[in-house]
Amino acid sequence: MGLDVIQNQLKTLPEAPGVYRMLDEQGKALYVGKAKNLRKRVTAYTHLERLPARLQRMVLATASMEIVTTHTEAEALLLESNLIKRLRPHFNILLKDDKSFPYILLGEGKWPRVMKHRGRQNDKGAYFGPFASASAVNQALMALQKAFLLRSCTDAVFAARTRPCLLHQIKRCCAPCVGRVTPEDYAALVSEARAFLAGDSSAIQKDLAVKMDAAAARLAYEEAAIFRDRIQALSRVQARQDVNLPGVGEADVIALHQAGGQACIQVFFFRSGQNCGNHAYFPSQTGEAEAGEILSAFLGQFYDDKPPPREVLLSHAPQDQALLAEALSLKAGRKVILSAPQKGERAKLIAHALRNAREALERRMAESQSQSRLLDGVAAVFGLDAPPRRIEIYDNSHISGTKSVGGMVVAGAEGFLKAAYRTFHIKDTTIAAGDDFAMMREVLTRRFARALKEDPEREGATWPDLVLIDGGKGQLGVAVDVLAELGLEGEVPLVAVSKGPDRNAGREYFHQPGRESFQLPLNDPTLYYLQRLRDEAHRFAIGAHRARRSKAIGASPLEEIPGVGALRKKALLRHFGSARAISEAGQADLEAVEGVSAALAKKIYDFFHNSP
Template sequence: MQAASAEMEFERAAVYRDRLAALSHVVSHQGINPQTVEEADVFALHQEAGQACVQVFFFRTGQNWGNRAYFPRADKAMEPGEIMASFIGQFYDDKPAPRLVLVGHEPDELDLLSAALSERAGHRVEIAAPKRGEKKDLVDHALQNAREALGRKLADTSSQGVLLDGVARVFGLDAPPRRIEVYDNSHIQGSNPVGGMIVAGPEGFVKGQYRKFNIRSTDITPGDDFGMMREVLMRRFSRLVKEHGVRGDTASPEGEVGPWPDLVLIDGGAGQLSAAKAILDELGIDDVPLVGVAKGPDRDAGREKFHVPGKPDFMLPLRDPVLYYIQRLRDEAHRFAIGSHRARRSKDIGRAGLEEIPGVGPTRKRALLNHFGTLKAIERAGLDDLASVDGISAATAKAIHDYFHEGS
């Protein structure tokens, strides 16, 4: 790393730096180094309050190569052996098992599972539930980790439940929301417009249900945030009605986040809220609570104003936990929308180079590439570096910089 840095190969030095950090992380997790176990995966299951945690430790060449906690969705009536068999079978669905798998609970149909793993891995796989010795110590250690991980998750879920109770109280909902959808838009002077939707529930952010919407309409004036929001909500809720019927027609399984939102937060004030309500009215949807979250003066966090249809606008006390929670939701929606926008913009930059940036024609584009060498280097350049290029004024340098760094 130092040699690369001395040669001014800073990107290569950064790669070495990241590798050192990764190696340090691995070494720091090697506190347990068994004497009698060369290669094994260790599975331990802990159940509490209707939830389950499976802690997995990985041992290779006699060293601990790390561990990870998993929280499988399992029916409360399932026995530990049934959960363990199902989890292990899915865990090795896309990877070979080591020759030894140690478990805290013997999985159902152990022989059949062992034979299936052996055939997939191309070598004999033994599944054992040790009763004594060092192998039992490894399982016990994994079980302790599973117990602690599930305890932390239950505590987080409890805190989340308190927050959702507060959300219901603040916005006058009949019950704590199980699915909150938050919408935000991102663009630069109307270019590469993208809408983003994030989802949150009793267990936090549900990232697998995030959605991005590339704005398609050619009738929307560049920069028209109201028009963008109308398109996003029309696409989202018309599809929701088509796939799931009206709200309340289908009940989601216990413990899962259903398809219909119990609360929709719009990043914006009264205008954005009116645009959102008009779309839902057009679709005949009148039972989805809507709230507009307007940024405070000078975008001050903590001074947000909340807009609810048919009610006076209001603000929350600065130290109200619900306010912090709403800020986290809004920030996550903004992060997701910005990230989606940048990904779309990067594709366009790759196709069109710098041509979409106002004030950058062929001559300036050539000057920038001659000076920096690559588009990536131009994207990373600071304002002073951009302004130092022949033919690039301070205003043009700012336009280029803003194009690449909007929202950061």
């Protein structure tokens, strides 16, 4: 295995560009790589003495290989980045916490809406961003509303309005829903907003100043005050730009700092000459890697599902810089420039990003040391063989048994692992209202039955080293029974946490199988940590329950009628004004709605009048 597998594969490898995958005995990807010449690149893996220790382990674990040829090396690079993000091979440098970033979407139509957008850009309209955080995009949206008075409400709310909403009263909307602005004037506001988001703010401010002076000259002081407020809103947006990018309208500034076998990559986003915020990343498997290799892997994965800007400024030159630029240009459909400036204003921006990367890594390393001590304390308190790498905490939330939800949060050496959080909608309709024991039984059964199905050998990192349950001895007994029924008795450490006398924080009791219940000293750091874990599970479960309840409150019965999609639902609501009015309408009235046939009208009528 290992070397023999690779040497046998070499006999049939073409001298062409492509992507290769190293697989283990179970067929899971160990490593994904790309090459201009597949045979030449894979041959390098047969010389173990020249490889770093990480890749030596990878070669020895290889049981098979898969090869995909491509037309060009740039195509191979794009495919490699996609496969690394999808398969997450153990021996590749991996981008962690690759969340999607919010954008501002300026829609289309007669009365375009401005709103926050996250995810795939399928909706028609102009997208501006990305913004590094929800708070950054919310600030930008508020400024847009104050400066350009564009609507932010949904189409359904817009169609149903009969009088201006609160946003109009606080001067953040021009109330197009009730005709307070003409389509021509609203289109002019949309054009100004689009120009502002594209970076032409100075021209807009000059135009607004001219209009303000003209209104004041006509003694139209209320109109002049509106223009004054809009100018002030634009000025506040520009005043918040504490880091500027002179001469460049669209760029990302990316800086890497390494220390102690770890790495931090800080990304600053600049769009339309404005700073849209920054985000820190901590890629894994970077201990032996050089800066150029880390940045090369990061760039490929980071821009796999994001449109690259016209320019990317880097603290270090990445491996295959020209190839990366070609691949990103191919993806963007226009030229993308990669550069590592050494002097001038761009170098100052890199230095600023480097300082942020260094400080972020120092904070993370300090937090990791503190977290490690806390996990050591958890192991000592509960008699574990080693500090837990993965702790799962469970809690339930409901109101009198309705819309019941179970929540699972996960913590480890890096803090809370929010990507691993899970919600469980209680499905068993026979559970009595408020039966927390039965709810916990369902949650734990579903969680560990699935774990046994997906990873029966327990080789992955998704099995917990400790399970904490918000509850007392009764909840602990349920957990013990569930694991016993699944053949896992004694294999997963269990602890229940119950509130102490008078439900005072700090007086919690801890319950373990085969051990008397006990409390921890009030000033014990481990107690505070366990309280944080319990409170996070409580917060998450309550949030999931509220979201489910809100969704049910806002749900329309129209969604349950076959054949009534989003467009017909919108047409019906616009025609009748509410779901209740639709339910009371006659069949002939329903047929009068555009897009509703006689057959569908009968189906809608029967749904409301013949339902048991």
